[in-house]
Each structure stands twice: as C-alpha cells, then as structure tokens.
Amino acid sequence: xxxxxxxxDLIFIGLNIVIITLLHYFTTAxxxxxxxxxxxxxxxxxxxxxxxxxxxxxxxxxxIVFLFYAPHMLIYFREINMASLNQVLEIVMFVVIGSITxxxxxxxxxxxxxxxxxxxxxxxLENYTQNILNSITNGLISVxxxxxxxxxxxxxxxxxxxxxxxxxxxxxxLFVDCKKVEKDLTDVLEExxxxxxxxxxxxxxNGNILDVKLLVYPLKNTTEKIEGLVLVIEDxxxxxxxxxxxxxxxxxxxxxxxxxxxxxxxxxxLGIIKTISQTINEDIKDDNIEEEEIKEGIGIIIHEIDRANxxxxxxxxxxxxxxxxxxxxxxxxxLKDIVLITNKYAKQQNVKINYICKEDKNILIDGEKLKQAFxxxxxxxxxxxxxxxxxxxxxxxxxxxxxxxxxxxxxxxxKDKLEKIFEPFYTTKDIGTGLGLSITHRIIEEHxxxxxxxxxxxxxxxxxxxxxxxxxxxxxxIEKDINCR
Numbered sequence: 172x173x174x175x176x177x178x179x180d181l182i183f184i185g186l187n188i189v190i191i192t193l194l195h196y197f198t199t200a201x202x203x204x205x206x207x208x209x210x211x212x213x214x215x216x217x218x219x220x221x222x223x224x225x226x227x228x229x230x231x232x233x234x235i236v237f238l239f240y241a242p243h244m245l246i247y248f249r250e251i252n253m254a255s256l257n258q259v260l261e262i263v264m265f266v267v268i269g270s271i272t273x274x275x276x277x278x279x280x281x282x283x284x285x286x287x288x289x290x291x292x293x294x295x296l297e298n299y300t301q302n303i304l305n306s307i308t309n310g311l312i313s314v315x316x317x318x319x320x321x322x323x324x325x326x327x328x329x330x331x332x333x334x335x336x337x338x339x340x341x342x343x344x345l346f347v348d349c350k351k352v353e354k355d356l357t358d359v360l361e362e363x364x365x366x367x368x369x370x371x372x373x374x375x376x377n378g379n380i381l382d383v384k385l386l387v388y389p390l391k392n393t394t395e396k397i398e399g400l401v402l403v404i405e406d407x408x409x410x411x412x413x414x415x416x417x418x419x420x421x422x423x424x425x426x427x428x429x430x431x432x433x434x435x436x437x438x439x440x441l442g443i444i445k446t447i448s449q450t451i452n453e454d455i456k457d458d459n460i461e462e463e464e465i466k467e468g469i470g471i472i473i474h475e476i477d478r479a480n481x482x483x484x485x486x487x488x489x490x491x492x493x494x495x496x497x498x499x500x501x502x503x504x505x506l507k508d509i510v511l512i513t514n515k516y517a518k519q520q521n522v523k524i525n526y527i528c529k530e531d532k533n534i535l536i537d538g539e540k541l542k543q544a545f546x547x548x549x550x551x552x553x554x555x556x557x558x559x560x561x562x563x564x565x566x567x568x569x570x571x572x573x574x575x576x577x578x579x580x581x582x583x584x585x586k587d588k589l590e591k592i593f594e595p596f597y598t599t600k601d602i603g604t605g606l607g608l609s610i611t612h613r614i615i616e617e618h619x620x621x622x623x624x625x626x627x628x629x630x631x632x633x634x635x636x637x638x639x640x641x642x643x644x645x646x647x648x649i650e651k652d653i654n655c656r
Contacts, residue, residue, distance in 0.1 A: 180223045184232060187216040192239040210261055213240070217265060221272035225280055229273025233265040240265075310383075310404035313390060318342055318356055321399065330406060332376045347372040347380060356400055359387050373404070382411045448472065500538050502566055502573055502638075503531035509542055510564065513549045521559025524549070529567040532640055536618060544611040548577050548634060551608065555581025555632065572620075573640045578633040584626040592624070 191212045198205055213236045221229030240262060301324075310327030314320055320338055328334065331345055342356075343349045348371055355369055369385040386403040450468065510526050517524050552562050560580035567574050584592065593612040615622055620638040 177223075180219070184216045184220045184223075187219075188213070188232070188235055188239055191216075192243070195240070195243050210240070213265060214268060217269045218272050221269055222276050224273075225277040226270070226273035229269035229271075229276070230266070233269030236265050237262050310402075310406075312342075312402040312404065313399060314342065314356070314402065315399040316360060316397070318353060318400075327404065330375060330381070330404065331373065345373055347374065352385070355385075356387060356402075359389060359400060360397060370407070375406075381406055382408045496539055497535055497537050499533050499535050501531055501533050502536075502575065503528045505536075505538055505541060506545070506564065506566060506575065509545050509549070513546060513553075517549070517553050517562065520553050520556070522553045522556050522562055523560075524562045524564065526564045527566070529565060531566065532568055532573055534573060534638065534640055536638070537614075540614045541618070544614040544636075545575070545577075547608060547611045548636075552577060552579035552581060552632070555579055555583075557582075560631075568640060569637075571640055572637045575636045575638075576633065577636075578631065580631045583628040583630055584624075584632055585628060586626075589624060589626060593622070 191209055194209045194212075195206060198209070217229060217232045217236060220232035224231070305325035307324060307326060310330040311324040312320060312327050313322045319341055322338070323331075323333060331337075342352065346352045352369075352371055369387065371383060371385055373381050373383050375381040384405045384407050386405070388401045388403075389397045390399040390401050392398050448468075506526060506528070510524050514524055549562065549564075556562070556579055562580075563576075563578045565574075565576045565578075567576075593608050612622060615636055615638070618638050620636060623635040623637070624632065625634075626632040
C-alpha cells in the first residue's frame with residue numbers, strides 16, 4: 172500500500188513539472204507576465220515532493236525543475252542581462268526552497284518516528300506491566316490519597332467481582348470493617364510506612380465473606396512524594412478453614428489422650444477395688460473370713476480410692492487452677508524453702524541437691540504455685556537418678572529475665588520425646604499420672620515465662636525456667652496479666 176501511494180505521488184509531481192514546462196515552451200516569449208506566473212507554479216511540485224519524500228525529494232524535484240527550465244532560458248535569453256540574472260536567481264531559489272522544505276520535513280519525520288518508537292515502547296511497557304499484574308495470583312489495587320481506586324488487576328476484579336466502572340470509587344464496598352481498614356490505610360499515608368499482615372474480611376463474589384491478608388505499601392512518584400497506596404490482597408479463606416480443621420483435630424486428639432489417660436489411671440484402682448470387694452463378698456457368704464482380713468481388704472480399697480482421687484485432683488488442678496496469691500517475693504528465699512522441704516526425700520534416694528544463688532531479685536509472683544512447679548521438677552529429677560547423683564539448682568538474672576536452672580545426672584530423655592513431656596498424662600516413668608510437668612508448664616506460662624529443656628541419654632537433663640524480672644515492686648500491669656481464676 173505504501174509503494175502504491177509513492178507511485179501516485181511521483182506521477183502527480185512529474186505531471187505537474189511536465190505540464191508547467193510545456194506551458195512555458197508553448198507560450199510566446201513576449202508574454203513575460205504569464206511566464207512569471209508559470210515559473211512560480213514550479214514551487215507546487217517542489218514543496219509537495221519535499222513534503223512527501225523529505226530532503227531527498229525536495230532536492231531531487233528542484234534539480235528536475237532546473238533541468239526542464241534551463242533550456243527555456245537558453246532559447247529566450249541569448250545574452251546576459253538583468254532579466255536573465257533574475258531567471259538564474261529563480262532557479263537557485265527552486266533548489267533553496269526544495270532543500271529547506273525537505274530539511275524541515277525530514278526533521279519532522281524523524282521526530283514523529285522517534286515519537287512513534289517511544290509510544291510503542293511505552294505501550295509495550297504498559298502491556299508488559301499489566302501482564303505482570305494480571306499474572307499475580309493476589310489481588311492488587313492502587314488508590315490515591317483520597318483512597319479512591321485508580322487501578323485493579325485481573326485477580327482483584329475476580330476476587331471482588333468488579334469491572335472498570337468501579338475505578339474512581341472508594342473502598343467502602345469492598346471490606347466488611349471498612350472504617351478500620353481506612354484508618355489503617357490513612358496511618359500508612361501519614362506516617363510513610365508499610366504495614367504487613369493486616370487480617371480482615373472482604374465482600375467477595377455472590378456476597379460471600381472472605382478472610383484476607385492485606386499488605387499495604389506507599390505509592391511514591393519520582394520526587395519521593397506519596398501519591399497513594401498499593402494494596403496487595405491475599406485470599407486466606409482456605410488457609411483459615413484448614414487451620415480451624417487442624418485446631419478441631421488437635422482438640423479432639425487432646426480430648427482423646429485425656430480420656431485415655433484418665434481411663435488408664437483410674438481403671439487399675441477400680442479393678443483392684445472390684446477384685447477385693449468380690450473376694451470379701453465370697454468369703455462372707457462362705458463364712459470363711461476373719462476380721463483382720465476384712466480390715467486388710469478395706470484398707471486396700473481405701474488406698475486405691477485415694478489413688479484414684481489423687482488422679483482426679485491432679486486433673487482438676489491442671490484444668491482449673493486455684494486462686495493465685497500474688498505478692499512481691501524473693502526467688503532465692505523461695506528456692507531455699509523448696510530445697511529444705513525436698514532435701515530429706517532426695518537423700519533417701521541417694522541424691523544430693525546443690526543450690527547456688529548468683530543473683531537474687533524480688534519480683535511479683537504466686538509463691539505457692541511456683542513452689543508446686545519447682546517441687547514437681549525436683550521430684551522428676553530425683554526419680555530419673557535411680558542410682559543416685561547430684562541435682563544442681565542455680566539462680567541468676569539474665570537481662571530482663573530471672574533464670575532458674577535444674578540440672579540432674581539422670582538417665583536422660585530421648586529427643587523424640589522431649590516435645591511431649593509437657594503433655595497431660597504423658598510420662599516416661601513406670602509410675603505416675605503424667606500431670607506433674609503439665610501443671611508446671613501451665614504455672615510458668617501464667618507468670619508469662621517459658622521453659623527450655625535439654626537432655627542427653629545417659630548424661631542427664633537440664634531444665635531452664637525463665638520468668639520476667641520486670642514485674643517487681645508490685646507492678647500492677649503484670650499483676651493483671653497473670654492468668655489466675
């Protein structure tokens with residue numbers, strides 16, 4: 172199509188030059204006014220050629236005109252005079268006009284060409300950027316400083332079931348708690364910060380409510396001025412469902428383990444009670460029982476009842492903590508009292524308790540409950556050293572934490588069982604309910620502390636308890652935080 176147009180232009184320019192030249196040659200020399208008019212008509216094909224074919228076309232057309240018009244001058248001007256000089260000057264003007272017009276047309280063409288190239292680059296970049304945005308599996312929305320939507324990617328449109336008509340509108344129709352979201356977005360705008368992991372709810376397709384995670388970033392221009400915000404919206408509804416399912420499964424599993432532990436611990440005493448009761452009942456029928464045997468049987472029954480009751484009491488202690496008695500106390504004094512209480516029992520098991528206080532501190536605690544927790548740990552350590560050994564207890568302050576360390580020389584705990592020792596009814600001993608360390612763990616958590624345990628088979632176990640040291644001098648905030656009922 173381009174070549175065809177060029178041919179038409181060339182034919183038009185050529186015909187114009189030929190016709191104007193013929194008019195010159197077939198007009199008598201005496202009619203100079205008419206010749207002047209014809210000569211000026213040459214500017215038409217020259218300018219058209221310069222416009223269509225730029226510098227090359229302007230120069231080429233003016234040279235063609237020169238070649239066609241020059242013989243006319245030789246025919247009618249046989250001497251050099253003022254009129255002939257004017258004609259020569261006119262021919263020079265043909266070339267000048269053709270060159271200037273062609274140069275301007277060439278410059279204009281190059282600018283248009285560069286402009287087209289830049290437009291193509293920008294268009295390609297926009298398409299590439301849009302393809303990237305549409306390929307992102309999360310919703311992406313940009314808003315201005317008034318929180319009006321400026322753009323939205325494909326996933327965002329599908330997530331909210333929107334079209335292009337929503338551009339320029341606010342976010343109030345997208346989020347359930349829109350006021351809170353707008354407040355958070357305004358904070359990002361004003362404080363020039365990015366906000367991560369804002370979990371909220373949005374209105375999805377067909378009116379469904381979706382759980383989403385919102386990431387917000389300030390949108391800056393080249394001068395680092397904030398023009399708006401970029402919102403990355405991740406649909407976490409399925410993750411939430413899976414979390415709830417896992418949570419329900421964990422609860423059912425915990426209930427199952429709890430029921431299994433209770434059944435195991437109570438079934439044995441009940442079996443013994445049943446056996447003794449049946450034996451006494453048969454002996455009474457046969458009148459073949461003495462008073463001492465009855466007393467002995469009843470004593471066993473009472474013992475087993477007490478044993479079952481202790482299991483139930485431990486379970487209640489674990490599930491429903493007693494009322495806390497919180498006050499500022501010395502950790503060193505508390506530990507010395509515990510060592511004094513447990514030392515006799517430890518000696519009977521050939522265990523020596525060594526206590527070292529490196530630094531003491533008065534903090535707000537429930538002494539009785541911590542005493543219960545520490546006694547449970549000491550008893551477990553003593554039971555782990557069946558052949559005797561040393562139990563080293565130390566107290567020190569580490570920055571904002573009070574560290575109480577218990578290190579024994581017992582049999583140790585396998586690594587695959589370390590994570591389970593704080594679970595209810597889990598025990599590595601042949602006897603015991605498995606509630607002692609569970610209760611200990613809960614008591615330490617109530618004091619906003621945590622437990623770290625290390626163990627090696629055949630070498631022993633080290634258990635470190637960390638309790639916040641800032642809750643001193645009756646800190647009301649910490650007192651409020653301790654979870655007691």
